Amino acid sequence: MSEPSYKTMGQQFGRRSWAEPWKIKMIEPIHMTTRAERERAIVDAGYNTFLLRSEDVYIDLLTDSGTSAMSDRQWAGIMLGDEAYAGSRNFYHLEEAVRTFYGYKHVVPTHQGRGAEHLISQAEIRAGQFVPGNMYFTTTRLHQELAGGTFVDVIIDEAHDPQNQHPFKGDVDLEKLQRLIDEKGAENIAYVSLAGTVNMAGGQPVSMANVKALRALCDRHGIKIYLDATRLAENAYFIQLREDGYAQKSIAEIVLEFCSYTDGAWMSAKKDHLVNIGGWLAVNDADLFDRLRNLVVVYEGLHTYGGMAGRDMEALAIGIAESMDDAHIRARVEQVRYLGTLLLDWEVPIVEPVGGHAIFLDAKAFYPHIPQDQFPAQVLTAELYLDSGIRGMERGVVSAGRDPKTGDHRYPKLELTRLAIPRRVYTQAHMDVVAESIKEVYEQREKTRGLKMVYEPAQLRFFQARFEPA
Numbered sequence: 001m002s003e004p005s006y007k008t009m010g011q012q013f014g015r016r017s018w019a020e021p022w023k024i025k026m027i028e029p030i031h032m033t034t035r036a037e038r039e040r041a042i043v044d045a046g047y048n049t050f051l052l053r054s055e056d057v058y059i060d061l062l063t064d065s066g067t068s069a070m071s072d073r074q075w076a077g078i079m080l081g082d083e084a085y086a087g088s089r090n091f092y093h094l095e096e097a098v099r100t101f102y103g104y105k106h107v108v109p110t111h112q113g114r115g116a117e118h119l120i121s122q123a124e125i126r127a128g129q130f131v132p133g134n135m136y137f138t139t140t141r142l143h144q145e146l147a148g149g150t151f152v153d154v155i156i157d158e159a160h161d162p163q164n165q166h167p168f169k170g171d172v173d174l175e176k177l178q179r180l181i182d183e184k185g186a187e188n189i190a191y192v193s194l195a196g197t198v199n200m201a202g203g204q205p206v207s208m209a210n211v212k213a214l215r216a217l218c219d220r221h222g223i224k225i226y227l228d229a230t231r232l233a234e235n236a237y238f239i240q241l242r243e244d245g246y247a248q249k250s251i252a253e254i255v256l257e258f259c260s261y262t263d264g265a266w267m268s269a270k271k272d273h274l275v276n277i278g279g280w281l282a283v284n285d286a287d288l289f290d291r292l293r294n295l296v297v298v299y300e301g302l303h304t305y306g307g308m309a310g311r312d313m314e315a316l317a318i319g320i321a322e323s324m325d326d327a328h329i330r331a332r333v334e335q336v337r338y339l340g341t342l343l344l345d346w347e348v349p350i351v352e353p354v355g356g357h358a359i360f361l362d363a364k365a366f367y368p369h370i371p372q373d374q375f376p377a378q379v380l381t382a383e384l385y386l387d388s389g390i391r392g393m394e395r396g397v398v399s400a401g402r403d404p405k406t407g408d409h410r411y412p413k414l415e416l417t418r419l420a421i422p423r424r425v426y427t428q429a430h431m432d433v434v435a436e437s438i439k440e441v442y443e444q445r446e447k448t449r450g451l452k453m454v455y456e457p458a459q460l461r462f463f464q465a466r467f468e469p470a
Ligand SMILES: Cc1ncc(COP(=O)(O)O)c(C=O)c1O
Pocket: 065, 112, 113, 114, 115, 137, 139, 140, 195, 199, 228, 230, 267, 268, 269, 270, 279
């Protein structure tokens, strides 16, 4: 018998196939637009995919934030909302879930991640202090700057190289951090802002060895570590897969150990936690908790709802437990890797190794002929939409914004288009459609031209900026 020419996914990788640990109970129809409709839509949106109407989008990979499919249990939880202004039972479920899975003592609910970033930045940064971190994130850095801090990137150099194969490109460079402490003095460091995984580096993980060593260094100088835990369950999967001694540990055990080396965390629950809205901030220090509870009532809502409805907190509490399921995390991260593997096989330039939540296309490598001040990643994002109605997001010079001191564009080394995969939403067939569209855009790359910015908001410009062909 001749060798069969079609192979299942598992066979292609020399193993038995496995599938998502769920089945679909409800569907949401989507429809494909024509090229002419998309040409009109992208001009109306000023070549900014944030300004498109979602009904003009076919496969929506703008973000993995708030776009997950909730489970039947989470939807059942929505019906159990206790909408009391104070002391909602759903808050206590949320508090218990955070304590159980993350191990922190005190929990402050917030409406989403940036609400928590605002509170921790206001509470823990004095004007003039420095905030070292493993690469910036847009909203995180902005809140640190609004509190009077200056963010300093102390991620390892490998993170800035899209082809570097380092297994933990999210790691902090401890020598860079030590130099900053020596130069500025420990009293002028507000805290270390640590994220796992690192969104802007391509969803790259931090190793357990690194956070352990970071804890030791910070202890020598009396510096706190606060963690952006937004995608920590995905980070834990990479530790399980790649770090010695963790293959037999569960995602839940790894998350708990990781958090034990930090002093607190903030969370955009719209990612790992499989809800459409929500967030929290959790710390161990009782005095800090007291200050945060005072702040939350000013900016978010009472300390037992923080801007969320009771039903949202219930869905979130259930989502936290679901997010720690090993089979779920494997299916989630491996779906992203499936898309990345196709692209790598076709020699399309993407950030390697493939990260946890998204594929990041290397726009500089797509368009070496487009200068960075003509926004190559913005161009690539628009081209992909034009080809097939797939929506991604610019993560390059537009997202990096302007230097508050000089007013110049900040030119990040990484000029990327991000295609973030929502959790439990799309199938392998959707990934095939996405891969083929990217290939087509790549093949057309030499004909593609740059953009100029014709409207620029003062803060977080990538959300609302408008462009025209250069
Ligand atoms: C790493 C990271 N931190 C913080 C945030 C901010 O969270 P939110 O969008 O819920 O305000 C995000 C959101 O995209 C994120 O990816």
